[in-house]
Amino acid sequence: MELFGQLLNGFVAVLTWENLLLALVGCVLGMLVGILPGFGPAAAVAILLPVTFALGPVPALIMLAAILYGASYGGTITAVLLNVPGESSSVATTIDGFQMALKGRAGAALTVAALGSFVGCIVGLLGFVVATPLSRFALAFGPAEFFALTVLGLSLVIGLAGKSLVKAFISAVFGLSIGMVGIDPIAGVPRFTFGQAPLLDGINFIAVVMGLFGVSELLATVDHSTRFGRALPVGRIWPTRTDLRRSVGPILRGAPLGFLFGLLPGSPGAATSFASYTLEKAFSKRKSEFGKGAIEGVAGPETANNSLAIAGMIPLFTLGVPTSATTAILMGAFIVNGLIPGPLLFQNSPDVAWTIIASMFIGNVILLILNIPLIRVWVSFLKTPFPVLYAVVFGFMILGAYTLDGSVFNIGVLLIFGVIGYLMRKVDIPLAPMALTIVLGELMESNLRRALAISSGDPTIFLRSGISLTLLVLAALAIVGALISRALSSRAAKKKQLEDALQH
Secondary structure (H helix, E strand, C coil): HHHHHHCCCCCCCCCCHHHHHHHHHHHHHHHHHHCCCCCCCCHHHHHHHHEEEHHCHHHHHHHHHHHHHHHHHHHHHHHHHCCCCCCHHHHHHHHHHHHHHHHCCHHHHHHHHHHHHHHHHHHHHHHHHHHCCHHHHHHCCCHHHHEEEEEEEHHHHHHCCCCCCCHHHHHHHHHHHHHCEEEEECCCCCEEECCHHHHHHCCCHEEEHHHHHHHHHHHHHHCHHHHHHHHCCCCCCCHHHHHHHHHHHHHHHHHHHHHHCCCCCCCCHHHHHHHHHHHHHHHHCCCCHHCCCCCCCHHHHHHHHHHHHCCHHHHHHHHHHCCHHHHHHHHHHHCCCCCCCCCHHHHCCCHHHHHHHHHHHHHHHHHHHHHCCCCCHHHCCCCHHHHHHHHHHHHHHHHHHHCCCCCHHHHHHHHHHHHHHHHHHHHHCEEEEEHHHHHHHHHHHHHHHHHHHHCCHHHHHHHHCCHHHHHHHHHHHHHHHHHHHHHHHHHHHHHHHHHHHHHH
């Protein structure tokens, strides 16, 4: 009952005109981000980080969190109407959602997706509230345990990110090296600054992620010369009773599935939505309809996607460990606003933590209210030329980078890391491990060195604690499991190629 009492206090705090307005702005921006194909929430949150300085910590985090889960709603619109997923997590929705649109039932598909998304978010948030006691458990952690926890988080992300473990590891090491630039956190001496005064404070995290995710997205879009067909008509907005009845089971199954996937660091949205799609096809008595406009193929994946978006923030809030690129950037927003996510957040600033959590409930109600009546408005937005939209976004990024501290140096950082991010995409090196190590690098290093200082340099300190030892074993199993999984997938692919060759 104590938890729900704190949540109620959070509702009281969030129900001010300023917080409600920023939740609304975040929801609208999130939906717009979802509509822009390829331009994900990580890029949007990174771009808007400079704005947070003027808002204050709580209002800023309310808006940024709303962008994160709002984007999950917006990606559905292009998936259904254009057969182009606005988000990777909306890929599975294109299979049956677009087929429904071809039959003049786009409105029903979008409404069911909105209802499922709302249920998924609410289930995720209830799980969020129940999971907050994890923060009390983490208060018992010392330097050795925190180091092991960061190793586990990075191991899981490296293991799940991209197709190549080597490329994911390269990305992580690159991010770690960037995070080491500046003043040594323990010794207090400059390192890797090469005599450049702007580097004494380190490479600005916000400028880095704005370039890494924002500019690189724009460059990738220009490179692919993406063109979109005309959006299909929406048709009748409200689904039939049969649609609603057939959607209940997929929604109830998709919500807990997405929640469980969201607790796994690095768990991709596309994998979650396809897992839900496969599950619904297995449960369905109408398997032949899948791929031809089955409402279950929209309801299940969309519910799972949004439950995933909320659950992915639980490790960040309770343990201080981000599980994705977007939550890593959100962690940066906490830090630049003077807050440290994790167990100390609930101990030192419980009002902040519970206000943000309560704002997510309010935000999802706002999204449900906005999404269904404004479907036709979002469709008209798709008529705006994407080059115009992206030009405005690029100008906003340049301005945001400069206003970080009034330095042209940050604009250079923005552009350099934009090119680096673009090149990493070209060679299929994942960006998520790099973003996580930039954020977690200092935490990992400082706890490693503190633990070794306590033990007078004896590395066995990491094996003496049961918690630390368990976390390190799990980290090793994550890497080994990823290697085995990739080996089995490669063998299966080669076997299929051989069978296809023999058949021809």
